[in-house]
Amino acid sequence: MTAKQNTQNSLPQTIFRRKLPKLLLSLFRSVFLLGVGFVMLYPVLFMTSESFKTVSDTFDPTVIWIPSSFQLYNFKMAFDLMNYGQALINTVTILIPSVILQVASCLFISYGFARFKVRGINFFFGLLIFSIIVPVQSYMIPLYVNLQSMHLLNTSWQFYLQALLGTGIRSGLYIFILRQFFKNLPKELEEAAYIDGCNPFFTFLYVTMPNVKPAILTITVFSVVWYYNDYVLSGMLLNDHFPLSVTLTGVSTALNNQLQNMAGQTLGADIKLLSDAILAAACLIVVLPLISLYLVVQRYFTEGVERTGIVG
Amino acid sequence: MAASTEQKTKNKPKRLRSLEKQQRSWGWLFLSPWLVGITLFFVLPMFQSVLYSFSKILITDNGFELESVGFKNYLYFFTESTTFGPYLTETIWQIIPSVLMILAFSTVIALVLKSNFFGRSLARAVFFFPVIIASGVVITILKDQVMMSGSSVSDMSPSYLFQAPDLVNTFSQLGIPDQLLSSITTILNQIFDLTWKSGVQILLLLAAVNNIPGSFYEVADMEGATAWEKFWKITFPTISPTMLVVITYTIIDSFTDYGNLIMQMLQDYYRNNNYAYSATIGVIYFVCILLVIGLVNLICRKFIFYASE
Numbered sequence: 001m002t003a004k005q006n007t008q009n010s011l012p013q014t015i016f017r018r019k020l021p022k023l024l025l026s027l028f029r030s031v032f033l034l035g036v037g038f039v040m041l042y043p044v045l046f047m048t049s050e051s052f053k054t055v056s057d058t059f060d061p062t063v064i065w066i067p068s069s070f071q072l073y074n075f076k077m078a079f080d081l082m083n084y085g086q087a088l089i090n091t092v093t094i095l096i097p098s099v100i101l102q103v104a105s106c107l108f109i110s111y112g113f114a115r116f117k118v119r120g121i122n123f124f125f126g127l128l129i130f131s132i133i134v135p136v137q138s139y140m141i142p143l144y145v146n147l148q149s150m151h152l153l154n155t156s157w158q159f160y161l162q163a164l165l166g167t168g169i170r171s172g173l174y175i176f177i178l179r180q181f182f183k184n185l186p187k188e189l190e191e192a193a194y195i196d197g198c199n200p201f202f203t204f205l206y207v208t209m210p211n212v213k214p215a216i217l218t219i220t221v222f223s224v225v226w227y228y229n230d231y232v233l234s235g236m237l238l239n240d241h242f243p244l245s246v247t248l249t250g251v252s253t254a255l256n257n258q259l260q261n262m263a264g265q266t267l268g269a270d271i272k273l274l275s276d277a278i279l280a281a282a283c284l285i286v287v288l289p290l291i292s293l294y295l296v297v298q299r300y301f302t303e304g305v306e307r308t309g310i311v312g
Numbered sequence: 313m314a315a316s317t318e319q320k321t322k323n324k325p326k327r328l329r330s331l332e333k334q335q336r337s338w339g340w341l342f343l344s345p346w347l348v349g350i351t352l353f354f355v356l357p358m359f360q361s362v363l364y365s366f367s368k369i370l371i372t373d374n375g376f377e378l379e380s381v382g383f384k385n386y387l388y389f390f391t392e393s394t395t396f397g398p399y400l401t402e403t404i405w406q407i408i409p410s411v412l413m414i415l416a417f418s419t420v421i422a423l424v425l426k427s428n429f430f431g432r433s434l435a436r437a438v439f440f441f442p443v444i445i446a447s448g449v450v451i452t453i454l455k456d457q458v459m460m461s462g463s464s465v466s467d468m469s470p471s472y473l474f475q476a477p478d479l480v481n482t483f484s485q486l487g488i489p490d491q492l493l494s495s496i497t498t499i500l501n502q503i504f505d506l507t508w509k510s511g512v513q514i515l516l517l518l519a520a521v522n523n524i525p526g527s528f529y530e531v532a533d534m535e536g537a538t539a540w541e542k543f544w545k546i547t548f549p550t551i552s553p554t555m556l557v558v559i560t561y562t563i564i565d566s567f568t569d570y571g572n573l574i575m576q577m578l579q580d581y582y583r584n585n586n587y588a589y590s591a592t593i594g595v596i597y598f599v600c601i602l603l604v605i606g607l608v609n610l611i612c613r614k615f616i617f618y619a620s621e
Contacts, residue, residue: 029429040439183618200338248453
């Protein structure tokens with residue numbers, strides 16, 4: 001009797017106890033993710049929508065996201081204003097060697113920080129933290145003068161050299177992150193290699209490196225992104241051959257000048273609106289290479305983040 | 313007798329140290345590029361910059377000359393300048409809640425993204441998005457010029473994600489006191505910024521969370537641990553080193569953000585060629601950052617758990 005009652009009760013009970021919380025959880029999760037995801041994608045959606053708009057669209061209250069007509073005028077304007085092709089080439093010439101050098105040097109140096117008790121290592125580590133914290137602007141002028149005296153100013157070599165010596169853009173941060181990664185790896189594997197007569201350099205290369213692949217991938221993506229987006233350093237250390245990011249900072253003023261000239265003929269008071277649309281188009285074509293690169297690498301990137309090392 | 317055993321125990325670590333000593337020279341090799349780089353591109357310029365902060369810079373035909381003025385520049389900011397003090401305290405006070413919120417937010421997101429569900433890879437792709445754009449000039453331009461200016465008809469302004477006027481009205485009609493309301497709205501208005509600033513942090517934490525071996529959780533399941541216990545006994549200690557990185561990173565990132573008041577002040581002086589004042593702000597500012605980070609690291613050290621130690 002009691003057993004029968006139990007089986008009768010258990011069906012709705014299991015639904016209530018197991019399925020419902022799970023359902024609620026997944027519902028809550030989807031709503032949460034959708035909400036935050038929208039916030040994350042908002043600027044890109046906004047840029048895309050804005051850059052296709054004509055002046056009349058921006059006035060039209062019925063047009064919020066989808067423009068009434070499909071036109072590429074804004075893109076053409078932005079493309080010409082920035083001299084896009086040349087700027088992209090400039091970006092790539094700085095970016096690729098710097099990223100390779102930076103990732104290699106940061107791995108090498110951070111291994112030194114994590115594994116060897118060199119005299120004064122704590123002092124050096126303090127110096128590392130120090131170099132991360134200090135904003136570039138506070139030592140920009142002496143750096144500029146020094147680079148000038150080394151005849152490196154206004155060349156790509158200044159970026160390569162800094163990347164190679166572990167002082168490229170945010171190198172300190174990567175060294176810090178990687179040191180933490182290395183410290184979390186068990187020492188036993190390396191000790192086994194030492195006992196077998198491997199020297200520290202080859203141990204680093206053949207034993208440690210294969211185990212930190214996810215970290216390498218993460219650092220590489222960061223490095224690419226920050227070299228691509230940097231405008232403070234390249235803006236100050238270069239006089240010409242500006243990369244995309246620096247060109248974009250100048251677009252707004254160039255745009256206003258050009259539109260002022262055209263204003264008398266066609267546009268009148270709508271300058272501000274048109275310039276916003278063109279600016280949005282300029283922003284979009286600047287981030288487009290980075291986004292498309294990301295979409296290609298994304299799968300390996302997330303997999304790399306996911307892939308467990310031998311930790312634990 | 314006792315002395316000899318003591319000597320023996322003393323001798324043992326000495327022999328171990330000699331292996332360490334052997335490796336020391338390798339340590340120098342690993343550090344050597346950085347030592348050169350940091351001297352050339354950081355220590356020297358920094359030293360010169362500190363010199364600037366103690367002097368007056370006279371621009372001549374071939375470069376510039378320094379004229380020592382002692383602590384005059386520092387005195388200016390601490391006694392004469394009416395904006396520097398308030399700006400500094402405001403910047404520091406703004407950073408504390410934002411660091412906590414970013415840490416909590418990115419941990420939650422990392423944990424949510426860790427579990428298996430439909431559309432997870434898409435969700436991940438979206439959540440790493442801010443990393444790509446947020447550091448660049450694009451977001452600055454978008455925020456300053458395009459979105460903020462209300463490019464559509466004024467009341468249809470698409471800048472609603474940056475402000476919460478409707479919510480504020482609703483709250484004030486509900487009779488919530490003004491002080492509480494203002495603190496709520498400052499947090500609400502920051503949500504977009506905070507979400508966008510936590511891209512890197514989500515990434516770091518997700519990597520850490522994924523590095524926790526599944527066997528830990530299996531054991532916990534066998535023992536009948538609840539999700540709450542599993543978080544505090546397994547997840548939290550294992551990702552705690554990464555959390556320290558995240559906290560430190562967030563503090564540095566918010567301090568060196570070009571949007572904050574002190575950085576704007578520094579840049580204004582820099583643009584007006586007032587290098588001495590700019591250098592002085594830089595020096596004062598990084599001493600403050602150093603203090604904050606040192607303090608935070610001291611507090612956090614207790615909670616950090618290293619697997620290899």
